[in-house]
Amino acid sequence: MDDIRALLEDSGECTEERAIAKAKGIVDGSKKVxxxxxxxxxxxxxxxxxxxxxxxxxxxxxxxxxxxxxxxxxxxxxxxxxxxxxxxxxxxxxxxxxxxxxxxxxxxxxxxxxxxxxxxxxxxxxxxxxxxxxxxxxxxxxxxxxxxxxxxxxxxxxxxxxxxxxxxxxxxxxxxxxxxxxxxxxxxxxxxxxxxxxxxxxxxxxxxxxxxxxxxxxxxxxxxxxxxxSEKRNALEQSLPVFSMQSLDDKYSAFKALVWAMSGASGVIGATPLPGLSFAVDTAMVLSFLTGVYHSFGLDDKALEKLSERVDKKILDEVKESELMQGIAKSMLTSSMLTKLGVASSVEVMSCVIPVVGNFAAAGVSFVTTRGVMQQGLDDLYQVAKKVLEMANLQ
Ligand SMILES: Nc1nc2c(ncn2[C@@H]2O[C@H](COP(=O)(O)OP(=O)(O)OP(=O)(O)O)[C@@H](O)[C@H]2O)c(=O)[nH]1
Ligand SMILES: [Mg+2]
The missing domain is CATH 3.40.50.300 (P-loop containing nucleotide triphosphate hydrolases)
Structure with missing residues (x-):
């Protein structure tokens, strides 16, 4: 599917300008709240x-x-x-x-x-x-x-x-x-x-x-x-600790609603991938989104250690096996380097940090790819968080 068609469908608007303006409005609103x-x-x-x-x-x-x-x-x-x-x-x-x-x-x-x-x-x-x-x-x-x-x-x-x-x-x-x-x-x-x-x-x-x-x-x-x-509700939703499956599902929905808007507002629409690169993704934006999800879902080491202590069960080690979790933990160590790389950094760098990127590299388009990377990353983290809740018996 081409970029513009996908963006119009997601936004419910009929022109590219209006769709981008709507996406920017949602993203700016969520930042300012x-x-x-x-x-x-x-x-x-x-x-x-x-x-x-x-x-x-x-x-x-x-x-x-x-x-x-x-x-x-x-x-x-x-x-x-x-x-x-x-x-x-x-x-x-x-x-x-x-x-x-x-x-x-x-x-x-x-x-x-x-x-x-x-x-x-x-x-x-x-x-x-x-x-x-x-x-x-x-x-x-x-x-x-x-x-x-x-x-x-x-x-x-x-x-x-x-x-x-x-x-x-x-x-x-x-x-x-x-x-x-x-x-x-x-x-x-x-x-x-x-x-x-x-x-x-x-x-x-x-x-x-x-x-x-x-x-x-x-x-x-x-x-x-x-x-x-609603915008304040989303901010509260994202900031609260996960305390049940329902609270995780609510958080997931709040983030999901942001995926298309963040992709549409990121400036990747119409961006020409740099020579030698197969696609364009706003690296810093994707990473900051997935890092936010990672913290919000309570998947950082500190949160998992505390949960393990509370439920008296080893949770951290099993969860650490997830590729994406390792990627995000790694990206936090190298965040300044990645920020400098900015938009459209290489597939290799991105793939090493966010493994799901590799699945989308062949798509070669920017909005659809960015949206796909974000959605896939969100889904993967959601699955890890669900597993954590199951292990902790917090249904
Ligand atoms: N068992 C138990 N103890 C608590 C709980 N909440 C607070 N405490 C204890 O109660 C004491 C007072 O708690 P604080 O959170 O300092 O109370 P505060 O309202 O901030 O007190 P001030 O700052 O003096 O106005 C501390 O010793 C806490 O550890 C709780 O939910 N359960
Ligand atoms: Mg006090």
């Missing part, structure tokens, strides 16, 4: 722990040396939100997502602390900056919490109530009183909802930052996604 998520609640409620967990960090990372690119360095050295049993968060701190810096988590100080008295709290934390608020509590939501939530609602922003540390409740109650997990959770939920009745009984999400696959974290994510406009 910024999501600001505020996490608030009393001191010690578990705000910083949630900010870390939601960004895929379960323990304080060791500092790593600077890599070839700023993005790689930032991804290797994610900022850890300090946690502890004494009051630790005294100011507004922003923690970008390690691999998607436009998704930002704001760890707010406790409401009513000396520096942030209740009366001026919203103004001091610059409430207008946030897309929505997550209010964390490890017991009752206080009167102060409710007042703040009410004021935020008046400003037409969404508030989500999270009851944290339920792993402790489940463990303590079943140890001391022999209660079943279901019953413990039911009781906590009822108590919290009663506590929030003044606000019309909004739902409460019971979570533990120690394991986001458990309890209500998936339901919280579903609710957040439902309430967000």
């Amino acid at each position: 910024v999501l600001n998520i505020a996490v608030t609640g009393e001191s010690g409620a578990g705000k910083s722990s949630l900010v870390n967990a939601i960004r895929g960090l379960t323990s304080k990372p060791e500092r790593k040396n600077a890599d070839a690119t700023a993005a790689a360095t930032a991804a290797a050295n994610p900022e850890w939100a300090e946690t502890g049993s004494t009051e630790t968060t005294m100011e507004v701190n922003m923690y970008p997502h390690p691999t998607m810096p436009n998704v930002r988590f704001w760890d707010l100080p406790g409401i009513g602390s000396t520096q942030f008295p209740e009366k001026t709290y919203l103004k001091n934390v610059k409430f207008e900056r946030y897309d929505f608020f997550i209010l964390v509590s490890c017991n009752r939501f206080t009167e102060t919490d409710l007042k703040i939530a009410n004021n935020i609602k008046k400003q037409k922003k969404n508030f989500y109530f999270v009851r944290s540390k339920v792993d402790n409740d489940v463990r303590n109650d079943s140890e001391n009183e022999g209660r079943k997990e279901e019953e413990v959770l039911h009781n906590i939920r009822k108590k919290c909802e009663g506590n929030l009745s003044k606000l019309g009984g909004p739902p409460v999400f019971l979570i533990t930052s120690r394991d986001l696959t458990k309890f209500d974290f998936p339901a919280l994510v579903e609710t957040l996604k439902r309430d967000l406009p």
Whole structure:
């Protein structure tokens, strides 16, 4: 199929100009979108722990040396939100997502602390900056919490109530009183909802930052996604850890929707392959897309090691056998070299980094080839991630 026909079909437009403009609009929109998520609640409620967990960090990372690119360095050295049993968060701190810096988590100080008295709290934390608020509590939501939530609602922003540390409740109650997990959770939920009745009984999400696959974290994510406009929904989707097969499928669909647009916007349409090369692909773009997918699917060594630890099973070694995984890991080591090579670098270099390129080299056209390489790469990584979930018993 020739390039232009394929592009028109994918875009649903009738001219090449309009199709490219549409592709560029989608890609620019996805790059520009910024999501600001505020996490608030009393001191010690578990705000910083949630900010870390939601960004895929379960323990304080060791500092790593600077890599070839700023993005790689930032991804290797994610900022850890300090946690502890004494009051630790005294100011507004922003923690970008390690691999998607436009998704930002704001760890707010406790409401009513000396520096942030209740009366001026919203103004001091610059409430207008946030897309929505997550209010964390490890017991009752206080009167102060409710007042703040009410004021935020008046400003037409969404508030989500999270009851944290339920792993402790489940463990303590079943140890001391022999209660079943279901019953413990039911009781906590009822108590919290009663506590929030003044606000019309909004739902409460019971979570533990120690394991986001458990309890209500998936339901919280579903609710957040439902309430967000589509471009912000996609950004959230891509940034969250994979916690179930459904969450992986949703991520896959979000990336799939970007494939044609990124290929169409990449400038490869009508590009003449350099002499001696059989086809043109925007190398840097394809690599950055597949590297984003790789992180988003939780396939980097660090994420796999943590998962292996959590489910007490060796996962990393088996998954490392995938050719594409090896290619991407290699490309991160040589990313600066590849960036310099830019558009239409040689098939040999590309094939060595992204093995699927070889399958498309004979096609010789740019849009269809680029799209094919991206789609095939996405599909391959999806299969690896699926295997990981199966091995970890996270269906
Ligand atoms: N078991 C368990 N402990 C948790 C959980 N979340 C937080 N903790 C612990 O609770 C303590 C307080 O957690 P932080 O995340 O520092 O709480 P914070 O709300 O940021 O506290 P401030 O910064 O002082 O306002 C720490 O010792 C955490 O390890 C959880 O889900 N389960
Ligand atoms: Mg804190």
